[in-house]
Amino acid sequence: MFYQTRAKNLTVLLVLGGLALYAVYGGYFAREIVVEIALLAMLAIALDLVAGYGGMISLCHGALFGIGAYLFGGLTALVGTPVWLATLAALAGTALFGWAVGAVTAGIGGIFFIMATLAFGQMAYVIVFEWRALGGDDGLAGIPRTDLAGIGLDTGDSLTFALLSLAALALSYTIAAIALRSSFGRTLTGIHANEERMRALGLNVRRHKAAAFALSAAIAGAAGLLAAQHTQYISPEYLVWTVSGEALIVVILGGIGTLAGPLVGAVVFVALEHVVARFTDYWHLVIGILLIAAVMAGGRGLYGEIERLLAPGPGTGKGGDGA
């Protein structure tokens, strides 16, 4: 069951506030990093929603991210659709794809579910890669950013864009938290805990899982379309399964089934990547060792530790509330 605890409030506010300060005072590259963290965190929140609370460990979230980016990029750069319409279309399109994946895979469990999502993700990747009009592996350039001049914001400015990304992250977190607190979210964790019982209670499990996946996909797609706006260029790289693997790493590192954990995980993952890469070309080696150590150590990731520090007391050791 999901509770928006005091520890969560504090963690989310600290991460968002810290990133905002870093963006304001950290210079140009800091803003790039803040955007990178914010978008990765959105993707990880989307994944935690289905993996941590719904028990659906997806390896197609990279593809969902990429589909959002390509729907937005393709519509704006190739068709000339207005940005607001392309945004809506990208969100609806990824949600639809997510809904379809969720519905088709609802009856599959465990490792088979992971494989199935991998298959759908890779199919999307191959289609985008082979689609000449979308630029193939050379990618697609000339994607516009949302024009917010009407409310006095210049999205071309790196600081403004970084802060907008943080706002999008905050919004995503809020939407996910509200969804999880509602009866919808409680049913989802119920399915995770005991699918048979929920079915016996007369619940349409398939429809419910599909809906959860659609919501998660829309958040992943939102991150993707923001990434497209950020770089103003997209390539099939976004859709490869290893992106999904990295998102899963972020979720685990931060604490699966905690919703706030992915934010912490994204900060640490991106920071590690940049710090380690400064010393060695072999930063994957370091990430790999850390990942293995983190999983072997067990526990609920970094957020579990934070919660222990913030709110010591009985029953908090387990950290997560994923089911």
Next chain:
Amino acid sequence: MKTTVRTVTAALFAAALISQAAFAETKAGLLLPKSGNYAALGEEIDAGVVLALEEAGMADDIRLVREDSEAKPPVGLAKTRKLVLQDNVDVLIGIVSSAVLGAVRNFVDGAGVPLIVANAGNVDATGKDCSASIFRVSFSNAQLNRPMGTWMAGQGIGKVYTLAPDYAAGHQMIEAFISAFEAAGGEVIGSEFTPFGKTQDFGPWLSKVGASEADALYVFYAGGEANSFLSQYRAFGMGETVPLYGPGFITSPLQTAAQGEAAVGIRSALHYIPSLDTPENNSFIAAFTARFKRQPSEYAVQGYDAARVLIEAIRVGASGRAEIAAALPGVRYTGPRGPLQIDPATHNIIQNIYIYETVMSDEGITQKLLDTVENVRDAANGCDLR
């Protein structure tokens, strides 16, 4: 007499001081893949850059800021933005993957920072998407393949089958070859594209080629794919029946050590081969082997020339982004690969293309020059920067 010597010495000393002062430090961002599939190419280009700077004695005048693009477009763009906006570099050098070039193109163009491309061959980058800020000293995909089409038709080769990986560069290379080959009277009887970037079994395609009536097979494969393609081509025993041609990445000196005998007899075209017997190339090879304890490849020369054109621009007094960009189209010299200059119309390099055969000699695998197509200029493709 004594005074003359003294005056001359003083004059020389003064000149040295002035020339020292004339070169305000230039900051160059070096954007290359240090990890991923293209890491080996990044390493070669980096070595070439280092050699050019040391040879010119300008290692202190041009300060390199290195960044790893990971050959991933979003990463490449983020690093480019960092180099330009935070490090305030005067010039950018590098870029191996055309996808990364596509990603940074608009940003570099808008920022007005000169970018000297050291590998990525996408035709459009100096064609329909060309930019006043983007210069290329490597090659364009079409530039390498068009001369080969004309040359092969001239050799009396009638029917050709083509194979290449199914991605943008593969299509551009093959399209350029086909248009030149057919214009010169040749006939392409089959053209197929194999899935890109997987450990690839080429058996099905090779069997198709074997069953066709092709006189020759023209392919574009590079890196790991080149090795596996070549060994599978040999295993099918097609060397005697369907001779192999293509752009020379398939038998790049970077790969021939791994390929061994399989590479012998392949005829291909490149903008540089290590066996060119010119004073410039001989001294380049001597310097490179002394410095890095290995033979240079065409990628190392691309790195060398990317730094060398910058050095030449600085030597004529250019400093800062705008001046360097303005000076680059005027640069011309004879380097390891022969005479070269930057086309003022497209900013792509004008250079010789060498058609060669990979042969076995006493010292190991080397290249026998068959023909030189001089001063190959790429078609403007709708670009006019003059």
Next chain:
Amino acid sequence: MSGAEFWIVQALNGLQLSMLLFLLSVGLTVIFGLMHFVNLAHGALYMLGAYFGVAMVSATGQFWLALIVAPIGVMAVGMGLYQALIRHMRRQGPMNQVLVTFGLIFVLVDLVRILWGNVGLGISVPELLHGPVQLFGISYPAYRLFIILLGLAVMLALGLVLTRTAIGAMLRASVENAAMAATMGINVERLLLWVFALGCALAGLAGVIAAPVFSATPSMATDILIPTLIVVVVGGLGSLRGAVLGSLTVGFVQTFGAVLVPGLASLLIYALLAAILILRPQGLLPARQ
């Protein structure tokens, strides 16, 4: 080349790819069947096999020696990993297994890059297997025939061990019901270790024999992983017969897809996987019905 000849050669191509996939997937699938363990690093072991083979050949010039030593080397690495990591991961969910072995890919690939660099390395095959041979009037690469024969031999040997020996009976019993097998006095723990080691050795063997065809590159660790996982899922997790049928299906779909519908070749195996997962999620021939 006549029409019939063309299709026979393509069928041999399909068979050759299938055998390579079989060597890779049989270890993966038996490990899964026995210990419910998902090893994403299986492809990395295949890569190690190729590099060990390259190192052996460049040190001794002996391909046949490399063919034996490299798999043993990979087996040793596998046993080390088993003792250090995998043993502890068995009772954890598939997600943790996926993550740990995903991390292992990162580690092994970077270690290979540090030791052997980024440039692909090749092995030349012995004179005997060089070039094409004539077989019933059809010309076909000797080395590819060797791969086919080796694959068939391993297939046969595994089949015999599994059905005719005491170890095979213990193995089948443990796949069927590990707890029951343990109470019957079978040392399941030791059995697991050796099965894991054998799976690693086979991945290593696939690596050495693949090296002359594809050359050894760091990217082979991830390139081969997806096709192998597809074989395992299509065939049905945990069964030898499933691995055979899965390899043949994927090998032939890929080969004839390339011949008949070139544009869709890379999409086909994913479509196959999705279709199997939706229509028959347990795979074609699962270990347990």
